[in-house]
Amino acid sequence: MLLKDEVEMLRRITLFSGLPPAKLKLLAFTSDRVMYSAGEDLFNQGDIGDAAYVILSGNADVLVSTPNGQLKVAEVEQNSIVGEIAILCNTPRTATVKTTTALEALRIRKDDFLKLLADFPEMAVEIMRVLADRLSQTTSELTEARSRVQRAEA
Template sequence: MTLQEDVELLRNIPLFAKIEPSKLKLLAFTAQRLTYNAGDSLFHQGDEGDSAYIIVDGDADVLVDSPTGPITVATVGKNDFVGEIAILCDVPRTATITAKTTLTTMRISKELFFQLVCQFPQMSIEIMRELARRLEVTTRQLQEALSKAEAAR
């Protein structure tokens, strides 16, 4: 995999679509490509977060601890961006991400991420959009869960 291919790959991700190519190249150059076997975890809920990950290839489960054990709340795949909450809000990891298949990621350090966000407002908007979407999904799920609970009562 060459640097140029990595740049192409990043360009296809909505989050980075508007960023100029030379910055994407820097991102690709300083990001670390990491491959995980199925079953390996990128990070665990509660860990300190120092980086975010772009999924280049493969699928991964997003798991959240619950009293009855971990439950899968979502599945992420190619071109998804994960792990950004911990570095945005300086909180411990809010979920565990475990590879479902062989998983290739690009690891972006906190410093690089912040630098990009500062330089490219477009990226901030993309991130907001993504977060808002997730919030919307979560809210919907919560409503469903509450109404189910209501019905069960």
């Protein structure tokens, strides 16, 4: 896959869709293209976050370790981005991402990503929007879970 194809891919991701193509190309150029076979970890829960990944092809599971073993919380596929939370808030990885098929991804290093955010505020706003979206989704899920617990206790 060539740089220009990667640019096409990036453009399809909501987070980056608002960026001018020249900047997307720069982002693609400064990132590494990485490949994984099925069953490999992109990163592990608890690691220090040093990069975000844009999935160019393939699928992966998002796993969280619980006292009862690993729990799958989500699935990621082509055109999605994973691992951005850890590099935004400097926290350890909140989950493990394990590939389920052969996977190709663009690895965006933390420094490059942050630099891009600083250079392009519209991207930062977009990130905020995506995160807020996720938060509201998580909140509603949490509310649902709580009410279920309350009902069960009652």
